[in-house]
Amino acid sequence: MQSLNLRSGRFIGANKPTYIVAELNTSHFGNLDVACKMIDAAKESGADCVKFQSWSESSLYSESFYQENPMAKRFMTKFSLNDQELKYLRDYTKQRNVDFASTPYSIEEAKYLVEQCQVPFIKIASMDLNYLPFLEDIAHLDVPIFLSTGMGELREIRNALETITACGNSRVVVMHCVSLYPTPDNLLNLNNILGLKNEFKDVMIGYSDHSLGSLASLAAVAMGCAVIEKHVTLDSKKIGFDNQMAMEFPEFQSMIQGIRRLEQMLGTYERELSEAEVKKSLEMRRSVVAKKDIEQGEVITIDKLDFKRPGNGIPLDQLSSVLGKTAKRNLPKDFMLAWTDLS
Numbered sequence: 001m002q003s004l005n006l007r008s009g010r011f012i013g014a015n016k017p018t019y020i021v022a023e024l025n026t027s028h029f030g031n032l033d034v035a036c037k038m039i040d041a042a043k044e045s046g047a048d049c050v051k052f053q054s055w056s057e058s059s060l061y062s063e064s065f066y067q068e069n070p071m072a073k074r075f076m077t078k079f080s081l082n083d084q085e086l087k088y089l090r091d092y093t094k095q096r097n098v099d100f101a102s103t104p105y106s107i108e109e110a111k112y113l114v115e116q117c118q119v120p121f122i123k124i125a126s127m128d129l130n131y132l133p134f135l136e137d138i139a140h141l142d143v144p145i146f147l148s149t150g151m152g153e154l155r156e157i158r159n160a161l162e163t164i165t166a167c168g169n170s171r172v173v174v175m176h177c178v179s180l181y182p183t184p185d186n187l188l189n190l191n192n193i194l195g196l197k198n199e200f201k202d203v204m205i206g207y208s209d210h211s212l213g214s215l216a217s218l219a220a221v222a223m224g225c226a227v228i229e230k231h232v233t234l235d236s237k238k239i240g241f242d243n244q245m246a247m248e249f250p251e252f253q254s255m256i257q258g259i260r261r262l263e264q265m266l267g268t269y270e271r272e273l274s275e276a277e278v279k280k281s282l283e284m285r286r287s288v289v290a291k292k293d294i295e296q297g298e299v300i301t302i303d304k305l306d307f308k309r310p311g312n313g314i315p316l317d318q319l320s321s322v323l324g325k326t327a328k329r330n331l332p333k334d335f336m337l338a339w340t341d342l343s
Helices: 032-045 063-068 070-079 083-095 107-115 132-139 154-166 191-199 215-222 249-266 275-284 316-322
Strands: 003-005 011-013 019-023 049-054 099-104 122-124 145-148 172-177 204-209 227-233 287-290 305-308
Touching: 019 032, 019 249, 032 049, 032 083, 032 227, 032 249, 049 083, 049 107, 063 070, 083 099, 083 107, 099 107, 099 122, 107 122, 107 132, 122 132, 132 154, 145 154, 154 172, 154 191, 172 191, 172 227, 191 204, 204 215, 215 227, 215 249, 227 249, 287 316, 305 316
Parallel strands: 019 049, 019 227, 049 099, 122 145, 145 172, 172 204, 204 227
Antiparallel strands: 003 011, 287 305
8 A cells, every 4th residue: 555645744554554534524513612622522532633514505505405495504504614714623623733624515615725724635525526527626736635435336436536637636545435324234335445445556545434333444444444534423412414423532532542453453464473472482382302212323213203392492394304313412202302412
């Protein structure tokens, strides 16, 4: 896996810890004090980044939709964050030494995030996977892109990647995602993470997790995902957009601790023995010993040998070099042979 340098100075990917994004979505309910509390909780939980949504009532839905659904416009207006609020939250996250990011739904919103908020990356929502002109505009901003793939067929993911890279931007993380909130276990399709890694060998893979609990995210890390995004909330009992499926922070912290422990367990692709295991082999493996009394001058044959612990004598993989040699002195039964005993 290659590495990717985010605009915050963090490297993700090869031999780096999993980059963990706390997706706050609208669980702040448009309240800056609540948003700041969520940033604090995300930092204390061990998240690397907090992510918001940069939409307004005019960048997502048409006016004709709002005419038929007037309550929707009220919610969209209440829960959205304007430029000044986003900048305020960005400054707050900087004080807390955690990355700030957001998902834009218009090129104007994206430019503001890049130019005024200095976001480390731009997250493309699953709904815009096939919005190729938008992807071109984002690609030309020349920032890393996290590309969510929910609702997308493989050809659409391929088209989106080709569109972005054709604009000269190859800094893309493809995020496996299922756009159901929450996603039932039987539809998570986590093996597609391996499928994406095989299909796009030069592209980093991440996982945007909409399932309940932490198991899917842990599995995704074990499969090699460089980025994990998880919806979080201060209180999942409150009614709101996706808030009921979001993870509360104590569980989120436990998930991150599990991921960090899992990273230690995973180790490297190479077969490596630790010093502790090498030392243990000297205790637990077998060495060459005399099966019966062997007199000085006797030729060593297989029937005169046994093999017992500890393993700090002549190892078994050198047995062929022992056979045919002559005992330089009397060797009593059950005596561990050494090279100095043979000629």
